Amino acid sequence: MNPRERVWRWLILPAVLLYAVLTWGSGIDRAAGDLATGGVWTPPALHSGTSFVEARRFVEAGIPGSALDPARAALLSEPVNPAAPALLGMALLGKRNMAAADQAFRVAARLGWREPLTQLYWFQTSLAQNDLNNAVLRFDAIARQHPDAPYIGVMARSLERSSAGRDALARRLVAGANWTGSYATIRDGTTSEQIAARVDVLNRVADLGRQIGCESMVQPARVLAAVDPAAGARLWRRHCPRAAGQGLVIDGGFEQPVLASLDTQVPFEWSVTGYGGLDAGLAPVKGGQAVQVRSSSSVTLPFIEQLVPLQPGTYRLSWRIEEPGSEQQRRLLASLSCARDLVAAQPQAGMPLGDRLTRQISIPADCKAPWLRLWLAPGSADVTVDDLRVEPI
Numbered sequence: 573m574n575p576r577e578r579v580w581r582w583l584i585l586p587a588v589l590l591y592a593v594l595t596w597g598s599g600i601d602r603a604a605g606d607l608a609t610g611g612v613w614t615p616p617a618l619h620s621g622t623s624f625v626e627a628r629r630f631v632e633a634g635i636p637g638s639a640l641d642p643a644r645a646a647l648l649s650e651p652v653n654p655a656a657p658a659l660l661g662m663a664l665l666g667k668r669n670m671a672a673a674d675q676a677f678r679v680a681a682r683l684g685w686r687e688p689l690t691q692l693y694w695f696q697t698s699l700a701q702n703d704l705n706n707a708v709l710r711f712d713a714i715a716r717q718h719p720d721a722p723y724i725g726v727m728a729r730s731l732e733r734s735s736a737g738r739d740a741l742a743r744r745l746v747a748g749a750n751w752t753g754s755y756a757t758i759r760d761g762t763t764s765e766q767i768a769a770r771v772d773v774l775n776r777v778a779d780l781g782r783q784i785g786c787e788s789m790v791q792p793a794r795v796l797a798a799v800d801p802a803a804g805a806r807l808w809r810r811h812c813p814r815a816a817g818q819g820l821v822i823d824g825g826f827e828q829p830v831l832a833s834l835d836t837q838v839p840f841e842w843s844v845t846g847y848g849g850l851d852a853g854l855a856p857v858k859g860g861q862a863v864q865v866r867s868s869s870s871v872t873l874p875f876i877e878q879l880v881p882l883q884p885g886t887y888r889l890s891w892r893i894e895e896p897g898s899e900q901q902r903r904l905l906a907s908l909s910c911a912r913d914l915v916a917a918q919p920q921a922g923m924p925l926g927d928r929l930t931r932q933i934s935i936p937a938d939c940k941a942p943w944l945r946l947w948l949a950p951g952s953a954d955v956t957v958d959d960l961r962v963e964p965i
Contacts, residue, residue, distance in 0.1 A: 623649055627659045637666030654684035662689055688714050692727075699730055707731060708740040712749060719751035725759060732769035742776035745784075753788040758795040771796070771803050778810040786812035790838055797839040801941035802881040805840045815841070820880055820887075821944065824960040826854060826863050839879035847873040850948065855956055857894055862958035867948045872905065872914065874945040880908070881941040886965045889944075890930040891922065894956035901929060904955050905947040908962065910939040919947040932965065 623646035630639035640663040647656040661676035673693075680690040695710035708731060715724050731737035745752055756774060758767055774792075777784065789811045796804025809815045815822050822841050837843045844852055849869030854861045865875050889908055893901050905919035922929025935942055944962065948955060 624653075624655060624659065627663065631659065631662050635666065636662045639663040640667060652683060654680050654687040654690065656680075657683065658687045658689040658693075661693060685713055686717065688717065695727065704731065704734070704737050704740045707737075708744050711741075712744055712751075715751040715755070716749065719754040724751065724754065725762075728755060729766055729769070732766070732773060738769065738773045738776060741773050742780060745773070745777045746780045746782045752784055756784060756788050756792050758792050764799065767796070767799065768803075771800075771807060774807055775810065778807075783813055783816075784811045786814065786836070790836060793838040793840060797879055797941075801839075801879060805879070805881045805941075808838060808840045820882065820962040820964075821878065821960055824962075825860060826958060826960075827860050829854075842876055842878050844876055845874045845945075847875065849873065850875045852876060857956065857958055860958075862894055862956050863946075864954055864956040865946075865948050866954045867950060870950055872919070872947050872949045874907075874917075874919070874947045877943050877945040879941055880944045880962060882935050882939075882962070884935050884937040884939070886932060886934050888930055888963050888965050889922075889933055889961070890925070890928045890963075891946075891960045892928050892958050894958060895953070899951065900953060900955045903949040903951045903953075904929075904957055905949060906931065906960075907945050907947065908933045908935070908942045909945075910942050912943060914947075917943075917945065919945065928959075 623642045626642035627639040627646055630636060630642070639659060643656070643659040643663040646653070647660055650656050657676045657680040661673045661680060664670075664673035664676055677690055677693045680687055681694065685691065691710045691713045695707050695714070698704070698707035698710060711727050711731065714727065718724060728741065731741050741755075745755070749755075756770075758770065762770075770792075774784070789808055793804050793808045793812075796807065809818065809822070814828055818824075826842070828841070847869070850865060850867050850873055852863060852865040852875045855864035863876060867873070867875075887908065889906055891904075891906065893904055901924070902921050905921050907917040907919040909917040911917045920931055922931050944960075946957060946960075
C-alpha cells in the first residue's frame with residue numbers, strides 16, 4: 573500500500589464509522605422542535621435539506637465519493653453552513669483528492685468547529701502528524717457533544733496507544749470534561765491491553781492531583797475486581813475520596829455507610845452477603861459506630877465481606893468485640909481466603925491479645941485477591957464487631 577493510500581484509509585474510514593454512529597441525530601432533529609428547552613444540539617448535516625441528506629446517506633453507506641454532487645449542491649445552497657464544506661471534504665476524500673479535501677476542511681474549520689466531521693478530520697490529521705495535544709483537543713470537541721457515542725472509545729484508543737497520548741488525555745481530564753464518566757467506563761469487548769491503557773490514563777489523572785470521584789469509578793472498579801483486582805483497588809483508593817488514606821482494609825472501623833445501595837457498592841468496600849437468617853446493621857459505639865449482627869440460622873454464615881488484594885505472605889487479622897464474654901468471641905469468626913465456601917475458606921475465631929482478637933493467615937502466591945469475611949455461628953445474642961485490621965507480619 574503506497575503512502576497516499578495509507579493516508580486515505582487513515583482519514584476516511586474512521587469518518588465513515590463516526591457518521592454511521594451519529595445517525596441517531598436525525599431522530600433528535602425531528603424531536604428538537606418539541607423540546608421546550610431547545611438545549612439539544614443537532615449536527616447541522618443532519619438537518620432536512622435534500623442535498624445534505626443525500627450526501628450524508630452516501631457517507632453513511634461507506635461510499636463518500638458518491639456524495640460529491642449533492643455535497644457541492646449543499647455548499648451552493650448553504651455556503652455558510654459548516655456541514656457543507658465538511659461533507660464536500662468527505663466526498664473529495666472518497667475521490668482520493670487529498671489536497672482539495674484538505675482545503676474544504678480548512679474552510680469548514682473557519683465556519684465552525686462544532687461540526688463532527690471537521691473535528692474528526694483534524695483529529696486524524698493531528699494523529700498522523702503526531703501532534704497529540706491538538707488531537708486531544710479535537711477529540712474533546714467531539715466527546716463533549718457525544719460523550720456516550722460508541723465511537724468515542726475507538727477514538728480514545730487511538731490516543732492511548734502511546735505514553736504521550738495517554739499524558740495528553742490525562743491533562744484534558746484534569747482540566748475538566750463532561751465525558752470523564754463515560755471515558756472511565758469499561759465497555760464490553762474491551763481487551764486486557766485496552767483496559768491497562770485506560771487504567772494508566774486514570775492513574776496519571778490522579779498523579780496530576782485530580783480525583784474523578786466515587787460515582788464515576790463504581791463501574792470500572794467492578795470490572796477490574798474481576799480482571800485485575802490489584803489495579804482496581806489502587807484506582808478506587810486514588811479516585812474515591814472516602815477510600816483514600818485507608819489501610820489494607822477500607823473502612824475497618826465501619827464509619828462509612830456499609831449498607832449502601834447495590835448501585836454504589838464495589839467489591840473493595842464492605843458489602844452484606846445477604847444470607848437469610850442474618851440481620852446485620854450499623855450500631856453506635858463509643859467513638860463511632862460498629863457492625864452489629866444477629867442470627868436465627870442453625871448454621872455458621874458470612875454476613876459481611878470485602879475484596880482485599882494482597883501480596884503473598886503472612887498477615888495478622890484482628891478485630892474487637894464490643895460485648896464482654898467468651899460466647900460472643902467464639903461465635904464471631906473471620907476468614908481471609910480466595911475460597912468462598914465455608915469449608916475451604918476456613919473461618920476461625922480469634923485468639924485474645926489485649927482488647928483484640930487475632931488470627932494469623934498466610935496468603936499463597938496463587939491468591940492475589942482474597943476475600944475478607946466475617947461469619948456468625950448460631951446463637952441468640954447480638955454480636956458487635958469493630959476496628960477490623962489486616963497487617964503484614
